[in-house]
Amino acid sequence: AQKITQTQPGMFVQEKEAVTLDCTYDTSDQSYGLFWYKQPSSGEMIFLIYQGSYDEQNATEGRYSLNFQKARKSANLVISASQLGDSAMYFCAMRETYGQNFVFGPGTRLSVLP
Amino acid sequence: DSGVTQTPKHLITATGQRVTLRCSPRSGDLSVYWYQQSLDQGLQFLIQYYNGEERAKGNILERFSAQQFPDLHSELNLSSLELGDSALYFCASSEYRDRDEKLFFGSGTQLSVL
Numbered sequence: 001a002q003k004i005t006q007t008q009p010g011m012f013v014q015e016k017e018a019v020t021l022d023c024t025y026d027t028s029d030q031s032y033g034l035f036w037y038k039q040p041s042s043g044e045m046i047f048l049i050y051q052g053s054y055d056e057q058n059a060t061e062g063r064y065s066l067n068f069q070k071a072r073k074s075a076n077l078v079i080s081a082s083q084l085g086d087s088a089m090y091f092c093a094m095r096e097t098y099g100q101n102f103v104f105g106p107g108t109r110l111s112v113l114p
Numbered sequence: 115d116s117g118v119t120q121t122p123k124h125l126i127t128a129t130g131q132r133v134t135l136r137c138s139p140r141s142g143d144l145s146v147y148w149y150q151q152s153l154d155q156g157l158q159f160l161i162q163y164y165n166g167e168e169r170a171k172g173n174i175l176e177r178f179s180a181q182q183f184p185d186l187h188s189e190l191n192l193s194s195l196e197l198g199d200s201a202l203y204f205c206a207s208s209e210y211r212d213r214d215e216k217l218f219f220g221s222g223t224q225l226s227v228l
Contacts, residue, residue, distance in 0.1 A: 035216065035217070043202060043221065043224070044219065044222065045206075045222075046116075047217065050214075093217075095215060101147075101162060101170045101172065102147065102217055103159070104149075104156060107156060
């Protein structure tokens with residue numbers, strides 16, 4: 001069964017607008033971590049943001065925020081004020097405490113339009 | 115710069131050959147992960163080492179093997195290469211701390227099997 005689902009293979013957003021990338025996950029663990037990574041066309045994987053399952057506040061890192069809804073098992077990434085340099089693949093990932101492994105979703109390709 | 119070093123960046127070889135990919139983790143990180151990223155399968159977890167010992171195994175083929183040395187660098191050996199092994203191979207390291215563990219990726223090795 002898919003542990004991480006990203007239902008949007010591709011998305012477009014106008015420069016300076018906000019965009020939400022969806023991520024839902026499946027786990028029976030009570031303690032886990034959720035992550036978002038960015039992969040630009042150059043290929044490197046860049047860590048963006050982290051949310052722990054016990055964290056009560058939604059994580060924020062600059063223009064990135066994570067909309068964490070634990071009951072719905074969703075961890076959507078919100079990018080505010082999109083920039084051309086945000087065009088990339090975005091991967092949602094989860095680490096289950098006892099699995100000690102990071103599982104990645106299939107990714108969403110974001111294109112920012114001028 | 116994530117601090118994780120992977121060499122070589124590019125590798126072109128023929129079917130049936132054997133190659134070795136090398137990874138140096140961030141200073142202080144004890145855990146090393148290997149991932150394979152191909153166009154049709156996304157990021158696939160191969161294997162994890164922690165302080166020299168194998169910690170978790172994913173969908174790693176029997177033709178592939180890895181190890182982590184006392185200085186914590188890791189090598190991924192791919193043998194009897196097939197066309198389908200062409201992919202981007204990532205190494206990532208993390209400091210193993212429950213709930214706050216983050217993966218930091220190297221820039222990857224692009225393997226082309228001809």
